[in-house]
Amino acid sequence: MSGWLAVAGLGPGADALVTPEVTAALAEATDVIGYIPYVARVAPRPGLELHPSDNRVEIDRSRHALELAAAGRRVVVVSSGDPGVFAMAAAVFEAVEAGPAGWRDLDIRVLPGITAMLAAAARAGAPLGHDFCAINLSDNLKPWELIExxxxxxxxxxFAMAFYNPRSKARPEGFGKVLDLLKERCADTRPVLFARAVSTPEETLRVVPLPEAQPGMADMRTMVIVGSSQTRVIARDSVPFVYTPRSVVT
Amino acid sequence: MSGWLAVAGLGPGADALVTPEVTAALAEATDVIGYIPYVARVAPRPGLELHPSDNRVEIDRSRHALELAAAGRRVVVVSSGDPGVFAMAAAVFEAVEAGPAGWRDLDIRVLPGITAMLAAAARAGAPLGHDFCAINLSDNLKPWELIExxxxxxxxxxFAMAFYNPRSKARPEGFGKVLDLLKERCADTRPVLFARAVSTPEETLRVVPLPEAQPGMADMRTMVIVGSSQTRVIARDSVPFVYTPRSVVT
Incomplete structure (x- = not known):
């Protein structure tokens, strides 16, 4: 019996954005582990055990997955987006490092997925077409001062900036401070993209100049992308295209 | 006749990393346009015209694609990785902005893909599991001083750092300067990942501490990821796991 553990990215929501590699791993799995809404995206079938768990138990979940793989099961830990970007892969390796030495030689693979910022950027045009950064705005796991x-x-x-987890019920204030900081430092023409629930039936897309950006425009399902000083907006009848040119004019 | 233009990401190389959305667009296309090696990844079929073109003609290629779509053709512009990350999407929108007003209301969609940094990160573990940036090290389209x-x-x-286009025959020197700059400023324990041709038969993976990183370890097919000060290396029998913890310890 040779078990394995795959940490798989389900992409932002639509089945058409799940890679065949992930689909194949799910088809071979004996166990699927993850946060409730992500496990709910996996179709039940005979021989497959689903282990949905609550939010914020990432390390427990990772240990459980590693124990099952060590016992010979074929385990998929599911994340939304890409598992390596503010998702389950780091938690799994934290558990590996802290766990029994034998876990290091398990067959552990990370299967990449379409992370939220790429899906959001694609819907708007190409705001991440030049150098950029990705910042998780939650201060659950790092000091607020470091975010600022x-x-x-x-x-x-x-850099153009992609913001994950901009705002939640438990953290209603931080995103307003982020916008204030940007409004002080950036030109009024800089576009801000609010892309909510991209690729799902609830998808909404909104592009506003920075001075009009308001905290209430984002929630936990929203990806926020702020352009660089070079980012362009192409007005048209529907939501404008937003892109960052490849060249920098100096 | 209603034409459209899809700018599609083929991912890093393996067919198993091409999204079903991209596969479906290619199945409906009348024309596929792109750099020679990427067009070569699309299977010929009756009714499909392939338009391979040389490197560095991104704007000509984009105009051609837009003209065909405006004439009612169903056009896919192919990129490797994700089209929005240092690839064709920005060039297409540059052409839209500079082109006839009618181009703005064409049906233009960007179809995201697995970009090189996500594929490389997945192979090594989760080096991009915390805040990170992505920088194109080519100075073809921006001044070298801006890169530094x-x-x-x-x-x-x-930030953890993902470097695209670290080194080419035409730019043999820059990457050495990048490594020198990092060696001056970062601790000797910081891991550097060299991931070449990920998901293809030529794939190689190498993890070294920063002082051992050498310019010759990278070429144009290599993605380089440098950890943050928090990035961990888990030694084991094969290539070590590299991950950046979700929490920052201060």
Missing amino acids: KRLRLAVEAD | KRLRLAVEAD
Whole structure:
């Protein structure tokens, strides 16, 4: 019996954005582990055990997955988006490092997926077409001061910026501070993209100039992308195209 | 006759990493346009015209695609990886903005793909599991000084760093300067991942501590990922796992 563990990205929501590699791993799995809404995206079938769990138990979930794989099961840990970007893969390797030495030699594979910022950027045009950064705005796992420091340096570097987890019920204030910091430092023409629930039936897309951006435009299902100083907006009848040119004019 | 233009990401190389959305667009296309090696990844069939073109003609290629779509053809522009990350999508929107007003109301969609940094990160573990930046190290389209400025600020922000286009025959020197700059500013324990031709039969993977990183370890098919100060290496019998923890310990 030779078990394995795949940490798989289900993409932002639509089945058409799940890679064949992930689909194949799910078809071979004996166990699927993950946060309730992500496990709900996997079709039940005979021989497959589903293990949905609550949010914020990432390390427990990872240990459980590793124990099952060590016992010979074929285990898929599911994440939305890409498992390596603010998702389950880091938690699994934290558990590997802290766990029994034998876990290091398990067959562990990370299967990439379409992460939220790529799906959101694609819907709007190409706002990440030049150098950019990705910042998780949740201060659950890092000090708020570090987020502000990174924002200031990202503005100075003139990166386009992709913000994950901009705002939640438990953290209603932070995103307003982020917008205030950007409004102080960036030109009024800079576009902000709010892309909610991309590729699902609830998808909404909104592009506003920075001064009009408001905290209430984002929630936990929203990806926020702020252009660099070079980012362009192409007006048209529907939501404008937003793109960052490949060249920098200096 | 209603034409459309899809700018599609073929992922890093393996068919198992092409999304069903992209596969469906290719199945409906009348024309496929792109750089020679990417068009070569599309199977010929009756009713499909392939238009391979040379490197560095991105704007000509984009105009051609837009003209065909405006004439009612169903056109797919193919990129490797994700079209929105240092690839064809920005060039298409540059052509839209500079072109006839009617092009703005064409049916233009960007279909995301697995970009090289996500594929490379997945192979190594989860080096991009915390805040990170993506920088194109080619100075073909921006001044070298801007690359160095962004590197200094990225180190100060303590981002993990994903480097696209680290080195080519035409630009043999820059990557050495990048490594020198990082060696001056970062601890000797910081891991550097060289991931070449990920998901293809030529794939190679190498993880070295920063002082051992050499310019010759990268070429145009290599994705380079440098960890943040928090990135961990888990030694084991094969290539070590590399991951950046979700939490920052301060």
